[in-house]
Amino acid sequence: MAKYLLLKHYRGAPAPVNNVPMDQWTQDEISAHIQYMNDFADKLKDTGEFVDGQALEMAGAWVRYDGEGKPPVTDGPFAETKDLIAGWMIIDVDSYERAIELAGELSAAPGKDGKPIHEWLEVRPFYGNAPTITE
Template sequence: MLMMHAPKEGWTTAGIGTWAPEDIQAHIRFMMDFNRKLKASGEFVDAQGLAGPEEAKLVRARKDGTPDTDGPFAESKEFLAGFWILDVDGPARIHEIAAQISMAPGKGGAPLHMPIEVRQVMSAPPVD
């Protein structure tokens, strides 16, 4: 699983919310083209962009089982902006893909060099 995190500070004052429409379109086009390449290689399982942090909620069950919601969390320094689930041959390949995604174009077309967190999706334990 590749996770794209975005800094919350500046999200609306310096982040994608301030980009020119053509920069946003170029960024989205990069992501869609990249996903097409991953599909063609057979490595793509799923990818999704997520709603902004202003819509995030943390939900816990109360003692009676009903939902208790909290959020959004203004103190968060970053948030999960999107993710990919990929099926690759090993760490070298997933790191190569993460580096390519990190270079997605941002404001003015400049590469973002954004951090991409890589985590292995674990399989279920064997059943006796």
């Protein structure tokens, strides 16, 4: 087993197919999207592949050590990008292929008009856990 981080990217313009910004979704569409995420996590809990996950607020800051004492802080979460990290999920699966399969399924979460949003997910193995690739 190897742990992977599925990092959810919410993209701004230019948007992928069917990815309408969430501020244009109805409350029912937002609820359906969240329910899909919860159902997906529950399915992985049943298979023993779910470790943890969390949605993130659309607020934050960049902080770095500058060697001078109090670290500088810049408003965030991402000052110079059209991507927003919307949340994450940690899975523990048998292979890299399984991690990719689950990320593809998670990417199909519903959005505006119930259509899959084709959300970009970053799949990252945890350091020290070499991915198992099967052929």
